[in-house]
Amino acid sequence: MYRTIRVPIEKGEEARLEVLTADLLEDTRKIRKLQTEKGTFLEIPVTEAAGEKIGNYPVIEQKNPEFLKKPGSLKEYLKNSLSEAELACVPSGWQVLGDIVIVSIPEFLNEKKLLIARALLSMYPKCRSVVRDLGIEGQFRQPKRELLLGSKTETVHKEHGCFFKQDVTKVxxxxxxxxxxxxxxxxxxxxxxxxxxxxxxxxxxxxxxxxxxxxxxxxxxxxxxxxxxxxxxxxxxxxxxxxxxxxxxxxxxxxxxxxxxxxxxxxxxxxxxxxxxxxxxxxxxxxxxxxxxxxxxxxxxxxxxxxxxxxxxxxxxxxxxxxxxxxxxxxxxxxxxxxxxxx
The missing domain is CATH 3.40.50.150 (Vaccinia Virus protein VP39)
Structure with a gap:
């Protein structure tokens, strides 16, 4: 049985963080938007370890779950949109922290930065923002970063059973x-x-x-x-x-x-x-x-x-x-x- 909680869309981010910090988020399925007679909801997939409720939301069976595809290469996503010279400069690596992708894009591809950001979000459908890394500065070694797509730069990153809340533009x-x-x-x-x-x-x-x-x-x-x-x-x-x-x-x-x-x-x-x-x-x-x-x-x-x-x-x-x-x-x-x- 595939398990999920169904929450009003305005409570979606709050509920997602609650599931994530309880280490109950099932990461092979998509978080899905659902329109019903009662309004718009999000279905957040949860693991078998979840009990009968998470917070105020009962755990229910999810019908027709949608599974995440493994990301291909960024060059493959962009091969029909960039020239050979541009493809040669496409970044080969990036960092995913929580639901934010952080990527360094060379100046040569400055005009294509939004295209690259959209491709990365297609590769990582669970991510909500793409941020461009421009180095570090100052006494506190703060990052210089530009939000390319999305509306938020704060996230919760899970690593080795620990949770790290952070704003990727500040730390x-x-x-x-x-x-x-x-x-x-x-x-x-x-x-x-x-x-x-x-x-x-x-x-x-x-x-x-x-x-x-x-x-x-x-x-x-x-x-x-x-x-x-x-x-x-x-x-x-x-x-x-x-x-x-x-x-x-x-x-x-x-x-x-x-x-x-x-x-x-x-x-x-x-x-x-x-x-x-x-x-x-x-x-x-x-x-x-x-x-x-x-x-x-x-x-x-x-x-x-x-x-x-x-x-x-x-x-x-x-x-x-x-x-x-x-x-x-x-x-x-x-x-x-x-x-x-x-x-």
Missing amino acids: MYSKGNLDERKRMSKIGSGEVVVDMFSGIGYFSIPMAVHARPEKIISIEINPESFAYLKENIRLNHVEDIITPILGDCSQAAPEGKADRVIMGYVGTTHHYLESAMKALKKSGGILHYHETVPENLSRTRPEERIKKAADCLGKKVEVLKTRRIKKYSPGVLHMVVDVRIFE
């Missing part, structure tokens, strides 16, 4: 860091953790949901990211674990409290190493230090910076693991170093 979310978020979700059980650049909860949320530390102190300086951090704490029901703090890590980080400190920011992270080490308990603890570094220095510079900061505080360092996260830009790698800091 960054890198799918290239997925493995590191999964890794963080497996450690920290029973510990006190300080997440020094927590953003919208990239590492704090998976760790709280899956590892269940005693406490996570999540610090974020950007007010917009901080607002989403608080919302994501609520969405994932981890209010008893995560304490969010709005402020600069160098001033807001506690001293002598943490078993583990996460430094999941790149750019000027090394300036905060001493604050991170001071946050650890006197008996010592683990530091996860992120850095973007030229490839030829990737195995030396991050460790050297950690050891220099430790020397200034009279502490010792044991390097546990050095990992490559991803290629950040040509010739530059995003690395993370796990170290034990002790007296």
Whole structure:
């Protein structure tokens, strides 16, 4: 039996989010509009795990369900609309966050950007908006993005059993860091953790949901990211674990409290190493230090910076693991170093 809930169209987005955050959305079928004598409704497909009701809506059997087709290639969608030269410049990759597609389109195809956006929405019928990525800017590394199609840029993205609400034009979310978020979700059980650049909860949320530390102190300086951090704490029901703090890590980080400190920011992270080490308990603890570094220095510079900061505080360092996260830009790698800091 194919199961669904039927909701008035004006309540559709609210009900869809409720189903999504309950992890009950069945993603092989379409959300379908239905016109009846009683008005216009949406049928939202739900999984077998759904009970008899979701919110105020009974779960019913869906007749004649419509199934989603697997997306083909973007070039295939556009082959009759673009020249050979234009097709050669069509993006080969993009990011889907929740129900928003984020794509980089070269200037050469500027006049065809709406055509490309429409093709992407045809490929992803569950998505509602297409946003063009134009890079990042400013102290808070905010994305520069242009809404091409659709009316909203806020979405809820589900990943590894966690929910991340965000506005894709205001905060960054890198799918290239997925493995590191999964890794963080497996450690920290029973510990006190300080997440020094927590953003919208990239590492704090998976760790709280899956590892269940005693406490996570999540610090974020950007007010917009901080607002989403608080919302994501609520969405994932981890209010008893995560304490969010709005402020600069160098001033807001506690001293002598943490078993583990996460430094999941790149750019000027090394300036905060001493604050991170001071946050650890006197008996010592683990530091996860992120850095973007030229490839030829990737195995030396991050460790050297950690050891220099430790020397200034009279502490010792044991390097546990050095990992490559991803290629950040040509010739530059995003690395993370796990170290034990002790007296």
